[in-house]
Amino acid sequence: MYMGRYNHSVDSKNRVFLPSKWRYSLSETVAIAKDESSAKTGCLQCMPWEDWLRYIDSFAKVDRLNESALGIVRRLASSVECCVVDKQGRIVIPQELKDYAGIGDDVVFIGVLDRIELWNPDRWAEYNEEVEKTYDARITSIKTEIGEGNE
Numbered sequence: 630m631y632m633g634r635y636n637h638s639v640d641s642k643n644r645v646f647l648p649s650k651w652r653y654s655l656s657e658t659v660a661i662a663k664d665e666s667s668a669k670t671g672c673l674q675c676m677p678w679e680d681w682l683r684y685i686d687s688f689a690k691v692d693r694l695n696e697s698a699l700g701i702v703r704r705l706a707s708s709v710e711c712c713v714v715d716k717q718g719r720i721v722i723p724q725e726l727k728d729y730a731g732i733g734d735d736v737v738f739i740g741v742l743d744r745i746e747l748w749n750p751d752r753w754a755e756y757n758e759e760v761e762k763t764y765d766a767r768i769t770s771i772k773t774e775i776g777e778g779n780e
Contacts, residue, residue, distance in 0.1 A: 631740030636750065639736055643727060644719045648738050651745065652718045661726055662709035664746060670756060672739075673722075673730045673747040678711055680743070685709070722747070 635648040647655060660681030664674045676684070685706060691698045712720045722732060731749040739746040739753065748756075760767070 630742050631745050632742065633740045635738040637736055637738065639722065639727075639732060639734055643722045643724060644715075645722060645736055646717070646719050647714065649718065651738075651740070652714070655714060657714055659712050659714060659720060660709050661712050661720070661722065661747070662705065663726070663729060665705070670746075671730055671749070671752055673726055673732075674741075675720075675745040675747060676743070681709065 631651055631654075633648070633650065635650075637645050637648070639645045647659075654677075656677040656679060658678040659675050660678050661673055661675045662681070664670055664672045688702045688705065691702050693699055708726070710723045710726060712723070714720055722736070730747060731752060732747065733749070735750050737748040737750050737753045739748060
């Protein structure tokens with residue numbers, strides 16, 4: 630499980646250190662892709678390559694005649710990059726994905742339980758500020774959805 634927030638610098642070769650607390654659970658290769666909801670967030674998602682393969686495999690069941698669903702599958706599958714974690718615990722963020730997420734010299738790693746998100750620090754601050762405005766309603770809704778808080 631990935632939890633927490635970590636700020637790191639991106640070097641001139643687009644390399645960034647993965648948070649040390651997470652390195653033990655990551656494999657030698659990780660998947661970096663546009664987040665599923667990136668139209669709203671503009672962030673990237675990262676997970677061990679093996680987890681990505683299991684995740685994307687579930688989309689193999691999509692009806693290939695359903696153009697809307699197929700468009701989503703194409704977007705997810707075409708945006709992923711397999712990145713090697715070097716001996717120092719760094720990955721290279723592909724330039725296309727870095728540009729997409731607006732990542733410059735700094736990146737914020739966010740643990741989102743089963744995956745890691747990479748954010749432009751300003752976008753993260755703006756997004757988090759918006760979430761905070763409706764936090765009480767959102768947490769109540771989520772607790773209802775998962776069956777908690779109904780006592």
